[in-house]
Amino acid sequence: MKKIYLVDVSSMFFRAYYAIRPLSSPAGVPVNAIYGFLSMITKLFKDEKPDYMVFTYDRKEPSFRKEMYSEYKANRTEMPEDLAVQIPYIKKLADYLGIPALEVAPYEADDIIGTLVKLGLKHHHEVVIVSGDKDFGQLIQKHVVLFDTMKDVKYDEAGVLEKWGVRPDQFIDYLAIMGDSSDNVPGVDGIGPKGAQKLLQQFKSVEDIYENLDKVESKSIREKLERSRESAFISKKLVTIFKEVPVSENFEDYHLRPLQSENLRALLQELNFKSFEKALLGEGVSQRNLHENIHGENGEKTVAKTTEKPVATEVVAALPEDLKISSLSPELLTEIESYLHLKEVSLPAKEIAQQLQEQDVIWGFSDERGHFIARGKELWAVSEGLEELGALADKKKIQWKGFDLKKFFHQIKAHTPNAVWDSSLAAYVVRAGDSSDFGEIYKKFVGANLPEFATPAQLYKAHVELQHTLQDRLGLFNGEKILHELELPLEPVLLRMEQKGIRIDVELLQNQSAELADELATLEKEVHHLAGESFNVASPKQLGVILFEKLKLPAGKKTKTGYSTGEEVLLKLEHPIGKKVLEWRELAKLKSTYVDALPEMINPNDGRVHTSFNQALTTTGRLSSTQPNLQNIPIRTERGQRVRQAFIADKGKKLLSMDYSQIELRILAHISDDPGLQKAFLEDLDIHAATAAEIFNVDLKHVTSDQRRSAKAVNFGIAYGQGAFGLAENLGIPNKEAQDIIGRYFERFAGVREYIESTIKEAHKNGYVETLFGRRRYIEELSSKNHMLKKFGERAAINAPIQGTASDLVKKAMIDIGEHVKVDMLLQVHDELIFEGTEAELKGHIPELVRIMESVMKLKVPLKVNYAVGDNWDEAH
Structure with a gap:
């Protein structure tokens, strides 16, 4: 799933203004809010790497809410003059950064964000609202989170409940009862956050409260509610985010656009943001010895001073002794530097493919703003027809180089690609661990920082430089052999498995979900009975209070956010509530992570779930998977095993499981x-x-x-x-x-x-x-x-050595099967491989599959494979 980031500019801009001391450009223009805002946005780009982003602005004109309630925002003071003059610069920055921006009268930025949330979900994307405004709690749901960049916290549904004490579907009612003095939303006079929380634990909504006013226990609260009946309902209308703002329905309009590098550089120079200019755009020369402090305008330091030695030295020093090698030769560096002067030519995929020769060695890479192809001193940007590129390249048997090529192959819809170099996999072989971030790997091995907004030429140069550096590292041990015999040949095998996917029985999961909901409700009642009162079992904070303050059980360590209520703590409690909470958590996780989540992951085009296999992530050499994570289905429990029943074969086909016996x-x-x-x-x-x-x-x-x-x-x-x-x-x-x-x-x-x-x-x-x-x-x-x-x-x-060898052995078996057996391999989970085909096809392939898997490596003891055929994964396991 792709993500769209919806930025509430006003919220971030105001917070930046008050967080950064007054600063001015050489021309005397106030720039503190611009500086703080740009810091937040560049960190967002660096950490999140968004493909889609929208800046949303409030208009000067009153919103439609003013007609509903004349006093709406009547108490708002005028924007400080030294802040107002900075707003045009923010809009320029958005333009030069290639970020789409929207302001629509008579609506507020919140309404634009609400509308785009709805659009994002319609297009099956994840939505991230970037703001510090709590009002967005009402929009949080599955696939929608609120990201407070100042606190570096993301609030999902559970996070909203934990932070504000109400569910997202009650958040409008929460705001309506509390009111908002800054926007002059009246609310219910005399009732604050705690009172609102308590009311919404007993009643579903404002309407429900007023329909059952006689059931409110406190006489004073009843009287306050009665007096504020009219303002409560008008408040609910005022705080409700409108979701039908007239904006473009074409989701690609919100994709990041090409960076206007020269305009951005000129603006940063005008503002005297020298550190940003260097960090974001680079200097067009080697970055190998970046060690200068980041300075703000007028030379003022804005971050802690670094050490005086070059970053390259620091990074290489973190590597093991036997991986430290000398720098690349001056001749090679000069050759690589020349790539910086290349200008990309923007062409459709078909025209680029026409210029490629049979078995050409080609670099393929992309960033948030585009997809690029390079050969020697030629650099092309794919202007259109990206998904045609894979088929054209497959036909010409292109030899691909890149970083995380599997992701690139998915983007260009390649089916039989030939990967001859992948820096992500090479870095993983050199040093097992998360090798998914190109900038981090480049910094780690080359000892340089990529510009945050690197040009295609800068990226190409960095790819070539990283390849040469990693080749030297691989040559110091058996790395080349592992890369070329295991990791690179496995990449297209995993690609085909991800493209194929597996069918899911939605009806079965819906039935399981209903059963789990009943079991969870029963367990919750049992926990409440043991606690002596109702509380949110999902809230560690509330659970801690129940266990260690009300029940007076021996408390373990206390963290900043409250008592620790982890599994280890609950297991040691000499009270039945601990076991019941653990049972509740296990079922709740199974329900949310798999039973309810799997149907939402189904691709509407083929009705199948397509997991992603991570080849360069674990420290053990094992594959992992995400969306869904198939390695962690809790199969030790009967409930967990039943989830496997939902992984089914296509009509007329069966699943075959081939599982190494006692491999470790x-x-x-x-x-x-x-x-x-x-x-x-x-x-x-x-x-x-x-x-x-x-x-x-x-x-x-x-x-x-x-x-x-x-x-x-x-x-x-x-x-x-x-x-x-x-x-x-x-x-x-x-x-x-x-x-x-x-x-x-x-x-x-x-x-x-x-x-x-x-x-x-x-x-x-x-x-x-x-x-x-x-x-x-x-x-x-x-x-x-x-x-x-x-x-x-x-x-x-x-x-x-044991687990790593088992992992390597399974990888080798997958490669050999991919080369020699015409069968659809769907999944790999630890030591097990899952295939799909007609019963006759599968039974016909079993002898060859067994032969390959059991002879993939000669050990002093025989390898043994167990197998079974069934309609679903559980039957075949």
């Missing part, structure tokens, strides 16, 4: 070279029962279910560096008993103990561990002076 334990058996573990897998024994037989010194056929359960906990715990305390917590047994079990385990499986000891020793020595494929994971915690952090690092060192 098999890898542990291989790398530890432990004869006991290897024997169990070579003889195809039940690994947990076989482990239990060794630990408890009993015959395999006499192993009890409790013994097997203990052995299973040890087997899985060992792979994650679990100690006696963790095992005791897991099994609910004394520490001494857990210690004895682990001791017997290591006696019987000495090879595992030797693996753990040698791995920790090597990790401390090198600062990293490696998978069997040679992928490295650096573990900073090992050098920590904090004992707990160091122990965490040691546990990570034990697990990383």
Whole structure:
């Protein structure tokens, strides 16, 4: 889903005016509000990277509300003169920044925002309202949030409830009761926020309150309501945001436009915003040694002083010793710098494609303002027909370079692209972790800051420079092999999986949602009964008050926002309310995150959900997924398992699940070279029962279910560096008993103990561990002076080669399947792959799929794959 940012200019402008001390340009024009506002907007661009944005303004003329109530905004004072003169500059900035702007008489900016919220939702976009004005609480709903940039807080539905004590659908009534002195909205005289909250906990709305006035317990409140009946209803009309302002219905009118770089530079120079000019537009030369302070006008410092050494030195110093290399050669840098002088030519996709040769090596990249293609010293901006570009490039077998190419391939609708270089994936191989932000990765490895509003030529130059830098880093270990044999070939496989998607049974989820709603209502009543009063169970603040002030339960740590009510705290409470709240939270999360959310993620064009696989995010090498996150469906519970029933095959087709059996334990058996573990897998024994037989010194056929359960906990715990305390917590047994079990385990499986000891020793020595494929994971915690952090690092060192190898192995299997088997692969969840086809097709492919998956890597123990076919994921699992 794309996002549109709706900026309430008045709110941000006023706050900037009062937040920044008086400042003037060389010509004597006040500029403090401009400076503060521009600071907020550039941070918004940097952090949020919006594709769509609209500035909304109030008009000088009175709004239509003045006709409804003549006293509306009658108390407003005139805008300070030194603020008024700055407004034209804000409008110029919007124009030069390519930000669409709207003001429509006789409506207010709030009404324009309300209308655009409605339009954004109609087009299935996420909407972010940028303002500090609480009135927008009434617009918050699914896919709409309020972003207070001053406080750096985003309020969703739960956030509104937590902050103001009422639901968004009651917010108009809340405002109507309270009134607003700044806008001269009368409200109910004598009733403030707390009183309004209390009334709206008992009644649904203003109308409901007045229909049931006799049920209001307090006589004084009843009298206040009666006296203000007329003003309450007129207030509700005044505070209601109008959503039918006549604006363009064409959503592309709100897309960011090309930056007017030279006009913007001239304006910034006029205002003497030198630091903004440099940070936003760059200087047209190498940025490798940026270390100057950011200064405001007249040389006044506006941020803390930095150190005197170059940023490049600071960034490289953060990298491991064996990844520090010398700078690029002067000749190469000169060549790269020459790219800055390129001027992009704007052409339709068809005309660009005509200039491309068979198997050309092409850069593809984009920013919020456009999509660009580059070859050598040629740079094109795609003016139209972007979605045709993929098919044309596929036909010519273009060799693509870029950053996060999968995203670019989706934009151009490529289906069989050939990725030969992706800096996001290269950076991930060099240093596993979130490698999704081009600017951050460029800064980390090149040691420079990209201009916030970089030109296409500046972006192209940065892409080329980053490639050369990362190639040098990869050459210092096995990085090139991992990039070219695992990550790059996987990219088009994941692309096709995302494009294909999977069908969802909406009716089944609706039924589950209704069942969950009933269960949640029942649990809520039970929690209220245990608490002795009604309260918002979703509110950690209110729950904390109930638990630790009313019920006087032993309180844990207290944070700035109240008592801690996390899972760990609730589990330790010696009161049944803790368990009930946890049950409520589990069901509420399942309902909101999956049962209610999945139907909204369905693409209306094909009726399927298309998750996004994140290839360069986790520190372990594993894939993750978003929208929806399929890795975290809580399948350990019966309710969670039922969610899988909603993932279904197309009519006339089935789903096939192929799942590696005990893959991490098999890898542990291989790398530890432990004869006991290897024997169990070579003889195809039940690994947990076989482990239990060794630990408890009993015959395999006499192993009890409790013994097997203990052995299973040890087997899985060992792979994650679990100690006696963790095992005791897991099994609910004394520490001494857990210690004895682990001791017997290591006696019987000495090879595992030797693996753990040698791995920790090597990790401390090198600062990293490696998978069997040679992928490295650096573990900073090992050098920590904090004992707990160091122990965490040691546990990570034990697990990383095992989990990382499993991840690499699954990736290799996906690549081989993509190359050799003509079958639709839909999903990857940990060690499981999901396919779709007719029953005959799937059963015909099973032998080849099993062969590929079980022979993808030669281990000292056999790899084993389990499979099943069904109408839905749960049946096939």
